[in-house]
Amino acid sequence: MKLTPRDLEQISTGTLQHYNANAEDFREGTRDHDVTQNIAALLRHIDVTPPFTILDFGCGPGRDLKAFTALGHHTIGLDGAERFVAMALDATGCEVWHQDFLHLDLPDARFDGIFANAVLFHVPSQDLPRxxxxxxxxxxxxxxxxxxxxxxxxxxxxxxxxxGTFHDLESWRRYMTNAGFVELEHYYRPDGLPREQQPWLASVWRKPAI
Incomplete structure (x- = not known):
């Protein structure tokens, strides 16, 4: 069923209200999550001389923004939840953009890498290609x-x-390749467990060089 503009607005507003209302609990609940495997997966595929310019897309309270900055990279955060933006600014001192995922205003050809950890599944499939x-x-x-x-x-x-939208690998590949990306690798998390105990699909993609 096609979502109307009103439906999309309600999806965005409702999801952001949830995060704003639960920002403190989210920060405490995710503070110690180990995503070093995911950070490494992005960085090892960037083929320019560091430091890199990275967009932490859906940066939340700033945990991973801080990690990239500690590694010496120039990192900008982006989140739609006002409280997360304030938390990330306070925690990192980095530039953080307050933007709704369904109403993005991004500069052309600015970033060497984008880190979208546990975030793009919030985009309705109807708007995901855009x-x-x-x-x-x-x-x-x-x-x-x-x-x-x-x-x-x-x-x-x-x-x-x-x-949330919960893609399988084949569906996610279609969306990414149709948007112009080339797959570099994918894996399931948490690492080292049977597949049925790995609820997360991680993947890395390149924008072809001109």
């Missing part, structure tokens, strides 16, 4: 995008106050 094209456009030629999403059987809807 959002991915915008991310493609804000990468420099040869730039790299990392994404990690909870996987599923391509169902979408409301879950515990947030809207």
């Amino acid at each position: 959002v991915l094209r915008q991310l493609h456009a804000t990468l420099k030629p040869g730039g790299v995008l990392f994404s990690s999403n909870p996987r599923g059987a391509n169902q979408e809807g409301w879950h515990h106050g947030r809207y």
Whole structure:
């Protein structure tokens, strides 16, 4: 069923209200999550001389923004939740953009890498092609995008106050390749567990060089 502009506005507003209302609990609950495997997956595929210019897309309270900065990279955060933007600014001192994922305003060819960890699944499948094209456009030629999403059987809807879309690998590949990306690798998380105990699909993609 096609979502109307009103539906999309309600999805965005409702999801952001949930994060704003639960910002402190989210920060404490995710503070110690180990995503070093995901950070390394992005960085090892960037083929320019460091330091890199990185967009932490959906930066939340700033945990990973701080990690990239500590590694010496120039990192800009972006989030739609006002409280997360304030938290990230306070925690890192980095530049943080307050932008709704469904109403992005991104510069052309600005970033060497985009880190989209546990975030793109919030974009309704109807709008995902447009959002991915915008991310493609804000990468420099040869730039790299990392994404990690909870996987599923391509169902979408409301879950515990947030809207989510749960792609399988084949579906995610179609969206990414149709947006102009080339796959570099994918893996499932947490590492070292049986597949049925790995709810996260991580993947790394390149914008072809001109």
